[in-house]
Amino acid sequence: MFQVKDLAGWGEPASKLIEVLRSGLGAWYRPTGIRREAAAQADATRLLGRAELDVEKARLVEIAALQAEVERQKLLPSPNTLQERAALRLQLQEVRKQANLEAIAESAASQMPETASSEPVDEDWKTRFFKFAEDVSSADMQEIWGKVLAGEVARPGSYSLRALDVLRALSRTEAEAFQRFRYLCMDQGWVIKLARPEDHKEFGMSMHDLLALREAGLVVDSEVLSVKINVPDAPPNPDDSPLRYNGKVVVMRHRKSGSITLSLAVLQLTQVGMQLMRLVEPLPNMAYLRKLASGLLPVRLFVGNPGDTFDAFQEL
Structure with missing residues (x-):
């Protein structure tokens, strides 16, 4: 450089x-x-x-x-x-x-x-x-x-x-749908599915949009993808959280004693989608995170800024 x-x-x-x-x-x-x-x-x-x-x-x-x-x-x-x-x-x-x-x-x-x-x-x-x-x-x-x-x-x-x-x-309509998808994306290139499929429409991601993005080669054509995340019960170290979301850090904490491994269904960007996601300014959608938190009953969800201690994080 x-x-x-x-x-x-x-x-x-x-x-x-x-x-x-x-x-x-x-x-x-x-x-x-x-x-x-x-x-x-x-x-x-x-x-x-x-x-x-x-x-x-x-x-x-x-x-x-x-x-x-x-x-x-x-x-x-x-x-x-x-x-x-x-x-x-x-x-x-x-x-x-x-x-x-x-x-x-x-x-x-x-x-x-x-x-x-x-x-x-x-x-x-x-x-x-x-x-x-x-x-x-x-x-x-x-x-x-x-x-x-x-x-x-x-x-x-x-x-x-x-x-x-x-x-x-890519058509303009597809580009706009991709932008909406990007706003829901974790930095790893996947969107954690909400409890009900129709809930995604609330955030501008209809089934029609998703099918269009898959056909365009931007989203992996599969409904069975998932990621596993270890969720502790003690106050977590935000630096250890695998969840980075549009400039924010998202951490999970188990509501009961003992840690658990949580399996989350996701929508995954393709390699091309990962490249093109850089074209969209990363803007966190807090309403989406709150909706996500409401469906994760075993865990509590917190959000904060990189470098902050867990005490500064806000529970959703």
Whole structure:
């Protein structure tokens, strides 16, 4: 990992992102989001140099001319020949694809972490990413693809080729269902089932949603998965609890004397689901935890923050 600033005043993670973007968008590309951040630290002439500014100006002029030509073509009479109509269609398609890629690039630039691995991004991964990303036109999905790119640049191997395949086929409805599922997920990638299957619908996870996530390859297609947790009767050490939930620590304590081993039915994310869960901000759903606690009659459930002693935990 490195955090060293280079001579031009750019952070190495940002420079690494630029190199990846240039391989997919052209050697001239430099995200405007990063340019704006850098401009706050140094004069643009000193930062980029006169030669690079000229290249940047030429790039903007070229894109503006292309977009103007496309708009002009829209106002002209319909092309007469098959070849002319095909040429116009291809021109419009390429402009849209370029706009999609640049929007994703800007999103990635805004989400780059302060540190990044020095390991290069796999060439096959870059090729597939840009091939898929050029067709992503929804602003919400562009934000997701930008986060994927930023994460892969920062730590290559974070998102597999299969994850890109799944993400490409994911509809907005499925993405929203996956987000709701993620809010119920322990950090290990499983959701502890509530006492009644219909209770999950209360938290936005209907049977239809679950089937869709299974079909999408995000949730394991099985109803018989379970995990075993040892539950002590004495005040537990929160650091020993296996349950980590969206920034919180969850601990269990047996209501009677003696410890027990509790078997809990769970819904499990697939390996691809585990990778894509990083795209969703971890927000704890306390209502879900309280509902879960009400169905675990043999045990008491407590929740607190990492590093707190058990005395600071709240019983649900």
